[in-house]
Amino acid sequence: MATVSLLRNCSRGSRLLLHMQPLTSASPSVVSKPFTASSALATIEYFRARRGPFTPEEKRGKGHLITASTHWKVERIVALGMVGIMPAALFIQGSTMDHLLTTFVYLHGFWGIDGVLKDYLVKFVPWVGKLWYLLAIIGFAGLVNFNFNDVGVCKAIQMLWSL
Numbered sequence: 001m002a003t004v005s006l007l008r009n010c011s012r013g014s015r016l017l018l019h020m021q022p023l024t025s026a027s028p029s030v031v032s033k034p035f036t037a038s039s040a041l042a043t044i045e046y047f048r049a050r051r052g053p054f055t056p057e058e059k060r061g062k063g064h065l066i067t068a069s070t071h072w073k074v075e076r077i078v079a080l081g082m083v084g085i086m087p088a089a090l091f092i093q094g095s096t097m098d099h100l101l102t103t104f105v106y107l108h109g110f111w112g113i114d115g116v117l118k119d120y121l122v123k124f125v126p127w128v129g130k131l132w133y134l135l136a137i138i139g140f141a142g143l144v145n146f147n148f149n150d151v152g153v154c155k156a157i158q159m160l161w162s163l
């Protein structure tokens with residue numbers, strides 16, 4: 001269900017970007033309207049992440065992407081995914097599992113630390129988010145490289161445990 005609504009929001013978002021108009025419905029008039037400053041503002045408003053309160057219409061997906069809540073759902077899907085992937089990695093190994101495990105654990109850890117930094121540190125060190133993004137990109141690239149050009153994370157964890 002969450003995936004369906006995510007896909008629906010993505011397709012709505014891409015249609016919106018194409019026409020630079022807030023999408024109120026699948027009305028054909030949206031396609032013919034010219035690009036104006038107010039429609040650009042409406043587009044920015046549509047994508048702007050905010051914490052609410054949301055109207056019942058917005059909660060049903062009208063006029064706002066509700067990016068923050070979509071992000072919240074994706075975070076939970078990733079965390080739940082790890083509950084299956086971690087034990088599965090004990091039995092099924094290979095490059096697909098290496099990349100799956102890396103992506104899920106890394107995304108979860110990335111968002112977890114990102115949340116902690118935003119909650120407690122950004123107030124005192126405003127640039128810490130940028131530093132975190134940079135470190136995270138370098139770290140993820142390193143893991144992907146390790147998966148492609150070395151034994152991969154599953155085998156590496158196994159080798160660590162057998163020491």
Ligand code: HEM
Nearest residue numbers: 079080082083084086105106108109110111112113115116
């Ligand atoms: C199956 C394993 C795991 C599950 C189900 C899980 C689930 C969760 C959940 C539900 C939260 C709370 C999110 C929130 O309140 O916003 C969380 C937070 C967090 N997790 Fe995990 N997690 C798992 C493994 C891991 C691993 C392996 C790491 C390390 C890379 C990690 C790092 C974090 C961090 C840094 C936070 C944020 C803590 C905070 O906000 O104080 N988790 N996790």
